Amino acid sequence: MYLQLNNISKEFHDRRGNVVPVIKNFSLSVEKGDFTCLVGSSGCGKTTALRIIAGLDSPTSGQIILNGTDITKLPPEKREMAVVFQHYALFPHMNVYNNVAFGLNVRKLPKKEIETKVKNILDVVGLSGLEGRSPNELSGGQQQRVALARALVIEPKVLLCDEPLSNLDANLRVQMRAEIKSIHKKFGTTTVYVTHDADEARFLADTVVEMKPIRIL
Ligand SMILES: Nc1ncnc2c1ncn2[C@@H]1O[C@H](COP(=O)(O)OP(=O)(O)OP(=O)(O)O)[C@@H](O)[C@H]1O
Ligand SMILES: [Mg+2]
Structure with a gap:
């Protein structure tokens, strides 16, 4: 198990x-x-x-x-898990790209690799083209997709x-x-x-x- x-x-x-x-x-x-x-x-x-x-x-x-x-x-940061809450809890001052890239930046991945991963995951959740928007310029559904992308991009266990x-x-x-x-x-x-x-x-x-x-x- x-x-x-x-x-x-x-x-x-x-x-x-x-x-x-x-x-x-x-x-x-x-x-x-x-x-x-x-x-x-x-x-x-x-x-x-x-x-x-x-x-x-x-x-x-x-x-x-x-x-x-x-x-x-x-501790939570060592568990390699990701959480998506009911309230999306996006960083309001960061655009979509930086919200999704956050966990990868924390892990200090190379910039090119971060770009590729963020691009792929935004494609999967149907948000390509909205990288530059801030959370308050998105609908509820789009915000929840960002939250999902941000969680999945770190490939959590x-x-x-x-x-x-x-x-x-x-x-x-x-x-x-x-x-x-x-x-x-x-x-x-x-x-x-x-x-x-x-x-x-x-x-x-x-x-x-x-x-x-x-x-x-
Ligand atoms: N920090 C806390 N201090 C004291 N009691 C708490 C705390 N967090 C939750 N509780 C209590 O624990 C119980 C379970 O709360 P929890 O939020 O886990 O329920 P839930 O199943 O998620 O409910 P819901 O479906 O309404 O979201 C509740 O009675 C709640 O009041
Ligand atoms: Mg609950």
């Missing part, structure tokens, strides 16, 4: 210091190249689970294994998506989900994708996993 969550639990502390359990003994197995959709009711811990996989939050207990290695304590289409209108959502599927076919990136849209999950996923809310007595 490529990515495994073993008995992950997460507790937060509220302002009074009380323990708030959010995830209890959640396990997940994802095969390499698989598209797994994580579904479940609002507040059941889907975003928290993604953040734990990405290393943005640490679990209270349990383990995360990637390709046979325990990465539970590894795992792509994590948190309801990336929920800000888009119904038509665009259906169009974008088809594009996401064809992009996944092309790249075969191991993906964990959170959605509360059962249709979207059925359409996209090789495997659908339902997260159950924990019962607080």
Whole structure:
């Protein structure tokens, strides 16, 4: 198994210091190249689970294994994962090109190689020609494509998506989900994708996993 969550639990502390359990003994197995959709009711811990996989939050207990290695304590930048959020979180002061090139610049790749990679990925997501635009000159769908391109261009080991289409209108959502599927076919990136849209999950996923809310007595 490529990515495994073993008995992950997460507790937060509220302002009074009380323990708030959010995830209890959640396990997940994802095969390499698989598209797994994580579904479940609002507040059941889907975003928290993604953040734990990405290393943005640490679990209270349990383990995360990637390709046979325990990465539970590894910082996010060493996990070689990419996250696409519901709110695109593009850098507002950077144009499309620089938004997409960001992760490659951080990794200090040669300029020519960055140019080629950015050009290819913009082609794949259908944004060629818009390199010079800034995010506020793009539609919601275009912004989400930039976010997707920015995530994919670093060729992450795992792509994590948190309801990336929920800000888009119904038509665009259906169009974008088809594009996401064809992009996944092309790249075969191991993906964990959170959605509360059962249709979207059925359409996209090789495997659908339902997260159950924990019962607080
Ligand atoms: N930093 C935090 N501190 C305290 N509680 C938190 C924190 N983050 C999340 N929670 C709580 O954890 C629970 C799960 O939140 P999470 O965002 O993971 O749910 P979700 O399944 O993604 O919900 P939605 O479908 O609405 O996005 C919620 O009850 C939330 O209030
Ligand atoms: Mg959420």
